Amino acid sequence: MKCKVCRDHAVVDVRRHNAAFCGPHFIAHMQGQVARTIKDFKMFEAEDRLFVAVSGGKDSLAVWDILLDLGYDAVGFYLDLGIGSYSGRSKDAAVAYADRRGAKLVVRSLSDEHGYTVPELSKLTGRVPCSGCGLNKRYEFNRAALEEGFSVLVTGHNLDDEVATLFGNVLHWNVDMLGRQAPVLEERSFESIDGARPVLVRKVKPLVRVAERETAAYALLRGIDYIVEECPMVEGNTQHRYKEAITLIEESSPGTKQQMYFGFLKRAAHRFADESGGGEIVACERCGSPTVRWGETAEAVCSFCKTKGSALKRKEEGYVPSRRPKRRRP
Amino acid sequence: MKCKVCRDHAVVDVRRHNAAFCGPHFIAHMQGQVARTIKDFKMFEAEDRLFVAVSGGKDSLAVWDILLDLGYDAVGFYLDLGIGSYSGRSKDAAVAYADRRGAKLVVRSLSDEHGYTVPELSKLTGRVPCSGCGLNKRYEFNRAALEEGFSVLVTGHNLDDEVATLFGNVLHWNVDMLGRQAPVLEERSFESIDGARPVLVRKVKPLVRVAERETAAYALLRGIDYIVEECPMVEGNTQHRYKEAITLIEESSPGTKQQMYFGFLKRAAHRFADESGGGEIVACERCGSPTVRWGETAEAVCSFCKTKGSALKRKEEGYVPSRRPKRRRP
Numbered sequence: 001m002k003c004k005v006c007r008d009h010a011v012v013d014v015r016r017h018n019a020a021f022c023g024p025h026f027i028a029h030m031q032g033q034v035a036r037t038i039k040d041f042k043m044f045e046a047e048d049r050l051f052v053a054v055s056g057g058k059d060s061l062a063v064w065d066i067l068l069d070l071g072y073d074a075v076g077f078y079l080d081l082g083i084g085s086y087s088g089r090s091k092d093a094a095v096a097y098a099d100r101r102g103a104k105l106v107v108r109s110l111s112d113e114h115g116y117t118v119p120e121l122s123k124l125t126g127r128v129p130c131s132g133c134g135l136n137k138r139y140e141f142n143r144a145a146l147e148e149g150f151s152v153l154v155t156g157h158n159l160d161d162e163v164a165t166l167f168g169n170v171l172h173w174n175v176d177m178l179g180r181q182a183p184v185l186e187e188r189s190f191e192s193i194d195g196a197r198p199v200l201v202r203k204v205k206p207l208v209r210v211a212e213r214e215t216a217a218y219a220l221l222r223g224i225d226y227i228v229e230e231c232p233m234v235e236g237n238t239q240h241r242y243k244e245a246i247t248l249i250e251e252s253s254p255g256t257k258q259q260m261y262f263g264f265l266k267r268a269a270h271r272f273a274d275e276s277g278g279g280e281i282v283a284c285e286r287c288g289s290p291t292v293r294w295g296e297t298a299e300a301v302c303s304f305c306k307t308k309g310s311a312l313k314r315k316e317e318g319y320v321p322s323r324r325p326k327r328r329r330p
Numbered sequence: 331m332k333c334k335v336c337r338d339h340a341v342v343d344v345r346r347h348n349a350a351f352c353g354p355h356f357i358a359h360m361q362g363q364v365a366r367t368i369k370d371f372k373m374f375e376a377e378d379r380l381f382v383a384v385s386g387g388k389d390s391l392a393v394w395d396i397l398l399d400l401g402y403d404a405v406g407f408y409l410d411l412g413i414g415s416y417s418g419r420s421k422d423a424a425v426a427y428a429d430r431r432g433a434k435l436v437v438r439s440l441s442d443e444h445g446y447t448v449p450e451l452s453k454l455t456g457r458v459p460c461s462g463c464g465l466n467k468r469y470e471f472n473r474a475a476l477e478e479g480f481s482v483l484v485t486g487h488n489l490d491d492e493v494a495t496l497f498g499n500v501l502h503w504n505v506d507m508l509g510r511q512a513p514v515l516e517e518r519s520f521e522s523i524d525g526a527r528p529v530l531v532r533k534v535k536p537l538v539r540v541a542e543r544e545t546a547a548y549a550l551l552r553g554i555d556y557i558v559e560e561c562p563m564v565e566g567n568t569q570h571r572y573k574e575a576i577t578l579i580e581e582s583s584p585g586t587k588q589q590m591y592f593g594f595l596k597r598a599a600h601r602f603a604d605e606s607g608g609g610e611i612v613a614c615e616r617c618g619s620p621t622v623r624w625g626e627t628a629e630a631v632c633s634f635c636k637t638k639g640s641a642l643k644r645k646e647e648g649y650v651p652s653r654r655p656k657r658r659r660p
Contacts, residue, residue, distance in 0.1 A: 170500045170590070170594075170598075171579070171586055171589065171590045171593075172589055172590070172593055173589075173590070173593035173594055173596070173597045173598050175597050175598060238583070241578065241579055241582060241583075242579070244578060245575040245576065245578045245579050246575065248571065248574060248575045248578065249501070249571055249572070249575050252571060253568070253571075256501055259501065259502055260500070260501045260502070260503070263501075263502055263503035264500075264503055266503070267503045267505050268500075268503050268505060271601040271602065272601065
């Protein structure tokens with residue numbers, strides 16, 4: 001196996017591109033893929049201030065690394081979810097990387113900001129940890145980005161992540177989620193007497209053209225110490241099974257994942273747009289974030305505030321769950 | 331495991347319904363599922379004459395059996411594809427079933443009707459056998475149904491078949507095929523000076539609510555001798571891999587297949603309707619079947635006639651393929 005570029009010994013093959021690369025040319029290939037994605041989807045401009053959600057894993061550290069190398073003003077953001085020593089080790093990886101690169105990292109903790117950890121939230125709500133975790137990350141990433149004055153939030157979702165999500169969404173035909181599955185979600189503002197008030201920061205996924213094993217290879221080749229272990233709460237996660245199923249097909253037909261994702265964006269995504277479901281988008285009564293109100297007299301409280309409210313109420317009351325959190329039927 | 335109905339010893343479990351049945355109640359359950367499907371999708375009425383495409387396999391014999399038991403006027407149709415001794419054994423199974431039930435079976439052969447077998451066609455066109463086979467079956471089923479005076483063509487496609495097709499269609503976002511994937515495809519007529527001339531018979535799939543292993547169990551319990559072996563030309567068929575991948579998920583989450591298929595019909599199928607792709611639907615210049623013409627001056631010849639034409643031309647010229655048929659990239 002020889003490098004496509006220099007014919008030197010190749011260390012990484014990318015079967016769906018029918019190509020292989022030596023270390024330096026693979027790194028250049030990855031940077032090129034990310035630069036192309038940023039350009040093709042008009043993700044941001046050179047002057048944008050980027051806020052990179054960093055978990056300490058390979059994908060988020062890789063995207064941060066590439067953005068810094070491409071010369072962007074990219075600040076990291078680590079949210080401590082309070083998942084025991086796993087969160088500690090994740091944070092260490094993020095901090096160590098920032099130190100090594102001399103890059104700025106903003107750190108917040110869910111516990112400080114909202115009064116619970118992910119395991120606590122799961123017990124208090126009786127829902128699987130991944131569900132509350134996703135909701136809180138989405139909320140807090142956006143809130144922190146707005147508060148810290150960033151125009152763009154970057155996440156490390158790779159092609160495998162997006163395909164697994166897409167697969168889950170078509171398995172259950174979650175038409176509203178299909179309408180929102182895009183490599184760029186635009187900023188949203190509410191008009192107020194003081195002018196437009198941004199409520200959702202622009203969100204972008206520059207790794208959508210890159211497979212999971214490629215970000216792992218990139219991190220390895222770049223000597224990035226990322227946290228290899230999986231979140232201990234992820235067991236039985238449906239997303240994992242979706243990845244396995246699609247990977248079965250990818251193995252015999254390299255390129256299937258890329259075809260599925262980019263085919264969706266090109267030929268199908270627009271068919272699911274404007275899926276407000278008949279509700280009206282208004283500001284949440286408690287936090288001001290956008291939420292959907294179902295009818296004139298209905299409450300306008302976003303999912304985050306509802307979940308937080310009931311969790312904290314139960315916490316105050318000294319609630320003890322009588323059984324294990326329910327498994328969500330996938 | 332006890333029968334849901336009579337609490338007797340159960341012989342078949344249906345995990346997605348969280349139910350198990352003894353032999354007689356499983357048979358009744360299957361009949362009920364099919365009767366419900368016919369009603370829900372308004373597939374046909376008591377007075378319709380049904381033409382059942384019978385391959386000799388479990389699904390088509392099961393659907394024919396159930397339709398006869400439900401009291402419908404259902405005539406079988408066996409198309410000999412000329413796949414060596416496999417076709418002979420398939421035909422034997424269809425004929426034996428018809429004899430046992432005292433039911434009428436129409437038999438035609440692709441070779442007599444069009445001048446080639448499926449293996450010959452594959453060699454003459456250089457395409458995988460499944461592709462030409464599908465095209466010819468669709469064409470000849472419809473042609474025979476119209477010529478023999480039937481109003482409805484019934485096929486034995488089960489839930490697993492439909493889900494695998496759907497999965498393939500969303501893997502590649504074949505938007506035109508998504509627009510046509512339905513349990514009922516309506517009859518189509520062309521207006522002529524003699525009045526409306528039917529060109530596409532109504533096509534229905536009464537087994538869409540039934541899984542593959544359920545039709546196998548049904549055939550076994552009913553003592554139907556079906557051909558168990560798979561078509562010898564099917565090796566590497568992509569549909570098989572799609573079934574495997576989805577079955578991985580079904581095993582840990584029973585009901586996923588049903589959710590995917592019926593969720594599609596309910597929430598997504600209409601988004602892909604009217605996908606003419608900008609072409610105009612006209613009668614094929616050679617056979618009169620509907621086909622899409624791409625622009626005023628373009629040829630209006632259907633895929634079947636194009637394929638048949640070039641295959642027979644090559645056959646006349648004594649064409650010998652220089653290599654194995656190409657594998658279609660899935």
